[in-house]
Amino acid sequence: MSLSRASLLALFALVAATVAACASPGPAPASAPPAQSLAGQTITVYSGRAEDLVGPIIEQFTRDTGVKANVRYGGTAELAAAILEEGKNSPADVYWAQDAGALGALSRSGVFAKLPDNIVTRVDQRFRSPKGEWVGITGRARAVAYNTRKLAEKDLPDSTFGFTDPKWKGRIGWAPTNGSFQAFVTAMRIVEGEAKTRQWLEGIKANNPKAYRNNTAVLLAVASGEVDAGFVNHYYLYAQLKEKGPSFPARNYYPRAGDVGGMVNVAGAGVLATSKNKDAALKFVDYMLSSGAQTYFAGDAPGGDAYEYPLISGVPIHVELTPLSQVKTPNVDLGSLSDLEGTLKLLRDVGIL
């Protein structure tokens, strides 16, 4: 056929496709809604937590409450930046962050609505916003992963500060760009003071640590022997144990001295002040703090690999996990970990970032 006819067809196809693309899909009808006033509503969740992990429990939430959840998965920081850019037109109702730093930053920007008391008081004061604007849902402890083929637990120093000893030169791995690590440094600044934190950072830097992208990369490097010890979050180990079996050559160590190296950070959520479905959004947060969901997070969830610390009382934890009460950690107000700027300045000054 002549070129003009072909190009007309192509143009028509283009227009048709564009029109189809502009049409936003309608929401799917809720399945068998129980007799609740919230059934049939839809909320939008921005989740910095991985789909593999929280997908199943969100689906369970929909089955139990009849509220449909449209979830956008992405990086915690990118989603927070997007929420700030969206401003008052943000379609998000709930923001579920991987760590409290992002929650604090959004809280300071006035993004969140105040959560009702019966939700926030379910968790300990350490694990929620002092203004009641966000609440922790699960806890993560900082730990030191060590290679079991090269080290025994007794070879490890009593406290995190012991890793500045020159005998650890070239044997340490960390992820200085990772949010959890930066939250940990912020906590150290609060608990131990600016000067001692700077000393620790300079001491580790003098030991030529290897920098990785995130906790998983550190853990895998420890297991492969690339480094002997690394600063990680506790739960990645159990997920790897499940995938690779008990012969996986790494284990967690919580510093005996009970210092900030074993601190507990939280993944938490907040409801946006601009949300048009506040009741359903609050139901979502409430559901994630119920014993059913908390048990899911604590255990070997099908399709998910949680092994996190539940934050409400009365939920059993995985047998391999050291109970939270035995993980000696100093009391750090996680809400104040939003002073990430100060931590970044320190990390840049020392030359780590």
Place this chain on the structure above:
Amino acid sequence: MRRGGGLRKPPPPVALWAPAALVSVAIALPLAYLVMRALGAGGETADLLLRPRTLETLGRTVALVVAVTGVALALALPLAWLTSRSDIPLRRVWSALLPLPLVIPSYVAGFVVVAALGPRGMLQNMLAAPLGVERLPEIYGFPGAVLTIVLVAFPYAFLTLQAALRGLDPALEEVSRNLGHGQLDTFWRVTLPQLRPALAAGGLLIALYTLSDFGAVSLLRYETFTWAIYLQYQASLDRAIAAALSLVLVAVTVVILLVDLSLRGRARYHRSSSGAARPSAPVKLGRWRWPALAFCALTVTGALVMPVAVLLYWLAQALHAGEPLRAVWGAAVNSAYASGLASLVAIAAALPVAILAVRYPGVLSALLERFTYIGFALPGIVLALALVFFGANFATPLYQTLALLVLAYVILFLPQAVGTCRTALLQVSPRLEEAARSLGRTPTQAVMTVTLPLVRPGILAGAALVFLSTMKELPATLLLSPIGFRSLATTIWSAADSGFLARAAVPALLLILVSSLPMAFFVIRQQRTRP
């Protein structure tokens, strides 16, 4: 070389400059966003920008760009020449395989390079037993970053060079040989200068791709400017400082574009007299055949076979561990649909720009064509947030629909289509259009009925390039795609980011397969029209 006498050029028709104007508005959007955000930064920004560490990062970035472009061009040129001008055995096989590394996302290539060549990696394990090799040379940092990006980006130059070599008029070389110059001499003095547009086009794409890349440099731990920008978003949500850094990146892009402009030259590249366009006789390699074969095989092995092999290995590990294979067909269809749309729109947007740049040369059309490259150099996260801002606040019905995502893709990858269309257009003589106009066609009709069919290889190449680039795009897809729109790239990221590399294997292999289809189709089509 001067233009001979001919018709005085009328101004470009509306059908050309209207879409081109739309394109420039689209590309201006992220720049406007960056300026707006950067203005909101405090005095600390100037502090940060002038710190020695920032300048070091800038130096590192420039070093990476120069190294990758140089190595990739040095790799692509002999490969292109061997597969289009020599009698190398299995020529069609190499022609089909060598462009394929483009389909491999840089984050997958990064994982693979570390897994294969890193400490305690596969290569070391293979060598450890028989040869007792304890440590391989350090792969992290500059060497690893250069290797990874070269492996996934060299096909940009390979494709442009191959197309140019095929389209070259053999008469010039034959004249040179007749005058007594040897093979090598002819190549240096006659062939290579004619390859300048292709070298510049390919080199430009490679340089800007390196500038915007995040996946490879973050995995190989080499701090570039794009890394610094991501760091700002990750660590402090300080959009003002991130915007300021991004503007510096734009400035570097402009410098690169100026360098390219000066390298391009203004010569004519099409046949000026009558005569049949015919393929040239292949050069006989003789005993050089074996090193040439080894060279091609080595490149294909490193750039294509190695990543696929590592992915298959991970897949085998997953199956061995009893992991159920996730059905990712839905994601594959989504990815293909969005990418298909993006390539259609990109071609529709690229053609006016390319035609304006070549047939109506002038300051404006040249500026516009350069301008499109700025989108290509932007880190994905920057463009994504710019469109989030504009979409949510000014175009709410379009926000988080496929339309805005396609717009993001087009802004990001338009230059690939512009480049191929432009290179193809340069080899078509304007005499043909003038003849059509003198026979009564309007300028628009002349372009549609005469020029476009001749530029078709360039159009198809551009469409294939945009398709595979959008298939593997990640940051804009995460933020702008409709909720619930699973794509292969986000599936891979989701699995790999949690360390479950085995789960990433199936979507990654599927992505490579699906992305390869248009490219393979295009290459096979090329084989049929020219041997």
